[in-house]
Amino acid sequence: MSPPASDLLSVKTIPGAGRGIIANCEISKDTTVLNSEPPVAHVLFREYRKEVCAHCFLYDRGRTLRVKDHDTGKVFCSASCRQGWVDYTGEQGRSAWRDLYHLIHMKNKGGKGSSGISLTDHRPGIEEIDRRWEKAQRGADEYVRTRSDTSNALGDTGRKQAKGALASSIDPDILGYLLSGILHHDQQPDRWREAVMTLAMHDEPYSTTHDLEAHCNSFVQLCSIMPVSLLRSCTIEVCRALAAASSHNAFGIRSGGEDGEEYMGYGVYPSASYFNHSCHPNVAKQRVGNVWRFWVTEDVRQGDELCISYLGGDEKDLNVRQRRGHLQEVWGFVLHHPVFDLDASKAIADWQWSGPPVREAAMST
Template identity: 25%
Template sequence: MFWTNDAPSYKHPALEVKQTPFSGRTYHSNCALTPGSCILDIATPYADTIYKHFRTEVCAECWRYDGGRRTFLTMRDLGENAGLFFCNDQCKASWLGREGEELVELLSGLETARRRKQQGKDKQTDAQAILKLEDIEQYIVGAWDVARRDTMRVKLVRQWKTLQLDDFEADIARYVLIALYHYARELDSQGLDAPGSCCSSSHVRFGMASWDDFSALQSGEQQQISKFPELVNDHVHIYQVLHSRFGTLLPPDCVSPTRKRLKELITIENVRKALSVDPGNSFGIWEVPITEESEGLGFGVYPIPSFFNHNCSPNVRKERDGRRLRFVTTRDVALGEEVCISYGHVEAMGLEQRRKELMDGWFFCCQCSQCMTEGGSTSPTRFVPVSLHICPRAHNVLSGLQRLAARCVPGT
């Protein structure tokens, strides 16, 4: 098969999402497939972020990275400090063609909330105290309830405009802003339909996905916050900045319908939803070719491939080509068989070690066919949604796991 970088996304008609008793929803094939069949080819994520540290070294469109050298980036930052650098005119035109000038302005606006001088954070004590809480959900809801009450206090919201985000928060806020902007674009495109029509091929999609697809992804909020309780503060902080900058009064000269929609979409529910699908579903954007030394440049959420479960003996491999992700069968797949990828390089390990790695890194007890065969029937546990994304804030703690994540679903 021949692919080009601007080819549209593709999903094999045989791919079907089915519910399983032990590992949630997952893809099955409703026909036999031969090795080398491309079953999913997704041109772009629904939302993504390149970490600030790499922003001036990575092409914003094709994610080319040359070990920190910048000479190939011939197109300077598109907006005022928007953090958009490109290889050439073609990459710039592709990015602008998909995203539009308005997103450049929004990203520039968000960057003004980035703290110039980063400060260290020491939340160890808080985190340890909070980890003892039995009911993490109550802790999360409590934090958001305070934010909801504060949103009603006009004076306070005005003060939020002066809030500054640290690099970690600003990078995540960028991903949330892009997701909500795409949602606004989608709603705009629906508004263009004749009254009464419920759907149309003209509706804007990103990587074949709508906001409904994006928000239907498994939430990793509880698992992420139970491991890193201090993240709740970062999340509320992100909401406060997005709300005060894009969710309140519009600039007097604003005529853009998308911008007006975006204002309505900056809600606690939507921001929290976008934040909750990142862990467990995002694919790390890693320097290629992947080696032990590869840098993690950012992450993207691709809702359609997020339904691949992990298998310790996968029948599908993932290939990244720029911002495209392709999924190709590695052996014969029988009619009705589950199609899975590997979330990490665990295949060569023994059962115990594999399960430990997946539990430590992704918080689930692996119930794949390989582990079930090796582990017998003593191990199955009921399916509990879990978190897979390795939080950059925890990079030092989890750098080994991040390396593992380099080869994983919600990892690369």
């Protein structure tokens, strides 16, 4: 379901403001207008890996959840969530998560942390991004060729090469985000193309060269450990699209729904990405398990644009400067307009996407 369409709403081009969601008819207050699908790619940050259910994202503060999948390290709030995750992920996907779990485990045993972010680092431009990904492709080609020639298991050569991939630092959050997207792509490549490739994409989504490097390394590392049958979806096109889509389309996964305290991860929910931002939103959202529900908070007329606030409910009392800072931090854009409280369609025309992707906000908190 992307872009969203129903009796209640449809996606239209808003003059000067890209796409937006328009009410097809009068809608009365509190009516649910959209239930999103589960994310096409998401990550629960590593520091929450023992406290957040991998299936329904339930958070039990400070407590290790009791149901564990020992092969993959995933935890669940209940046996039924575990079963739900196993069914959704499939045997092949589970095997890939197991391989990633082992990679991270081995790497941690080595005692090498990921390298730090240099203060003099810069935001890489498109040419630098292309060059770096071409290099990653050459590295990945080696693995793909060797591994496709042999069996599913890593042969001696494959093992040697996996060691090579381990020599560079790993980023479990990026690896997990990419793997979730790759698995989704592999399950439904046509639907994935329709849902993800039509989203607003950021051409230069990496906030630093370190971030770009980490994505490229993660791609090569995944090529080195991924079950051979999944290599068709572990491609540069998919990995680059996942980064490009996350900048503008990711929703934070927080412990209490929209305005909960803990920022535990983020996900891309394509059908939900068509709502524009307004400082006077007429739509509210709440996370319900691994999906989002959207409902109108006032009576809406036919032809009205339906807008959400990209700010969480807890920021309502912030002043303009604080709000602007928060939008930049979390959503990676700056609102270049003298007056922040604008009609959404005008405001959106003035947005310039310029900041870091969502995950940067998580790293700094």
